[in-house]
Amino acid sequence: MPRPRVPPNLLTKLSRPSAPQEAPRLWNAKRRIKGSVGLTPSQSLKIDKRYPPGRWLDQYKDNWERSETLIINKAGETELQPSNERLEPSEPSALNIEAVDVTEPQLSKEGLEPSETDELNEEAGEIELPQWEPLTKEDVYAIQKVKNEDGVLEWWKLERKHLDKFMDAHPVLRRVSSDVRSFIWETGLEMDQSSISALLQNPVRFFSASANVPYETRKQIYFPEPSDAVVLMRTPHLGPRYAAFDVPRHFSKIDLRAYLKNVYNVDVLHIRSVVVQHKVDRKDPTDPHTQGPLFRPPSTKKMTCQLAQPFVYPEEVESLDPWEYNDYWNSNKAMVANERNKTTFGTTHPNKKHRKSIAQQAQDLLKGRVKWAPTWQKLGDQPTVGSP
Numbered sequence: 237m238p239r240p241r242v243p244p245n246l247l248t249k250l251s252r253p254s255a256p257q258e259a260p261r262l263w264n265a266k267r268r269i270k271g272s273v274g275l276t277p278s279q280s281l282k283i284d285k286r287y288p289p290g291r292w293l294d295q296y297k298d299n300w301e302r303s304e305t306l307i308i309n310k311a312g313e314t315e316l317q318p319s320n321e322r323l324e325p326s327e328p329s330a331l332n333i334e335a336v337d338v339t340e341p342q343l344s345k346e347g348l349e350p351s352e353t354d355e356l357n358e359e360a361g362e363i364e365l366p367q368w369e370p371l372t373k374e375d376v377y378a379i380q381k382v383k384n385e386d387g388v389l390e391w392w393k394l395e396r397k398h399l400d401k402f403m404d405a406h407p408v409l410r411r412v413s414s415d416v417r418s419f420i421w422e423t424g425l426e427m428d429q430s431s432i433s434a435l436l437q438n439p440v441r442f443f444s445a446s447a448n449v450p451y452e453t454r455k456q457i458y459f460p461e462p463s464d465a466v467v468l469m470r471t472p473h474l475g476p477r478y479a480a481f482d483v484p485r486h487f488s489k490i491d492l493r494a495y496l497k498n499v500y501n502v503d504v505l506h507i508r509s510v511v512v513q514h515k516v517d518r519k520d521p522t523d524p525h526t527q528g529p530l531f532r533p534p535s536t537k538k539m540t541c542q543l544a545q546p547f548v549y550p551e552e553v554e555s556l557d558p559w560e561y562n563d564y565w566n567s568n569k570a571m572v573a574n575e576r577n578k579t580t581f582g583t584t585h586p587n588k589k590h591r592k593s594i595a596q597q598a599q600d601l602l603k604g605r606v607k608w609a610p611t612w613q614k615l616g617d618q619p620t621v622g623s624p
Contacts, residue, residue, distance in 0.1 A: 272439035273413035280437050283408045290389035292406060297376055375401050392424040392432050399424075412436065419443075423450055466495060468549075469538075476546035485511070485537045492539055503544035512536050 275283065283289075371379075378398045382390045391402055399421055403409040416439050420432070427435075435442045442448050467482040474480065483492060489507040496502040513535050520528030556562075576582060600606045 272416055272443060273411065274416060274436045274439040275408065275411065277437070279408050279411065280433070283436075287406065287408050288389075289391050289402075289406065289409075290383070290387065293376070293379060293389060296371065296405070300373070300376070369401065369404065371401055371405050388429070390429075392420050392427055394421075394424070396421045409436075413439075419449075466492070470549055470552075472549075474540070476548050477543050478540055479543060479547060480538060480540045483509075483537050483539050485535065487537065487539070489539070492541065496541070502547075504541045505544055506542040507539055509537065509539045512538060 375398055379389070379391065379394060379402055382393045384390055391399070394402060400417065403412060403417060416435065420427070420435070431448070435448075446454060464484045465482075466484075466487070469480040469482060471478065471480045481492065489509060492507060493504045496504055514533040516530050516532050518527040518529070519531055520526070577587075597606075601608055
């Protein structure tokens, strides 16, 4: 008989999960996760009304073209600057661009109300904002390509290098954490405006719903197969130094020895194993005509171990009253009998319980245990069921 196939990884070995990648955490979503940082309600309102990505990009491009014209007029040249040249913060027209660090008062606080300025200071103190780098002409052209037919800028579909630069330059989106940006870059092609808004407003709540997160980026939890369980059997006929187990068929003696040692710290001296072949059975034994085709159930494997230290199995529970054992089975039997009487069996077979009750009443009447009387005399003035 060939040896059963052993899996490449033994089930007794504890496999460590792979190194966590830069992806959103999906477990314990109720706890505050500092890595998944999105936008506050006030910032979400600003990105919808004051700083829409499409309008902000157009303003950024206009300021850039105005700055190039200013540079040409000052230098007296007829050629434009190279396309890869950036706008430095020191250039005059770059001061009008609103996508700057909130710590510079002359750039980000210009034209804001005092309450708004205090709010930006509080937000900047809680989150470490990335260093801002101005967009190049190549970045602007790449960002403009993701506009849809309605003119809406779908910035979440950008490539990673352009996405990071765009979010760093935007006055509101630059506050989004890196793990949320990685998730946007990985799943941006499948997202729309509503889903990206829900993600930015509350990343933790968005990640807590597994339907919003691709299967690859979820935290995988692996449960063993029910057929791979190692079950300790009750064997009162064996001595205290022997223990019998039901094990999976691919389990070997080495696997069981390692399992008992690593999990329960139990030393094993000797192991005997046997594969039990079951009897032939029918696939549909309830069918009154054919009972289904013949088949043989899968075999089971049993192992008996000789332990270094004796082990006594706990005594069986004698009283099952705390678990309402009798009430459960009595109600179950009554329910099965009621369902059986509703089928053709109840209409074609006599009610044996009713027959026994009639026979018992006749015996009591013949032996003088009860005295017969008409119903109207026996009940008297007692109301009957169904009477008005």
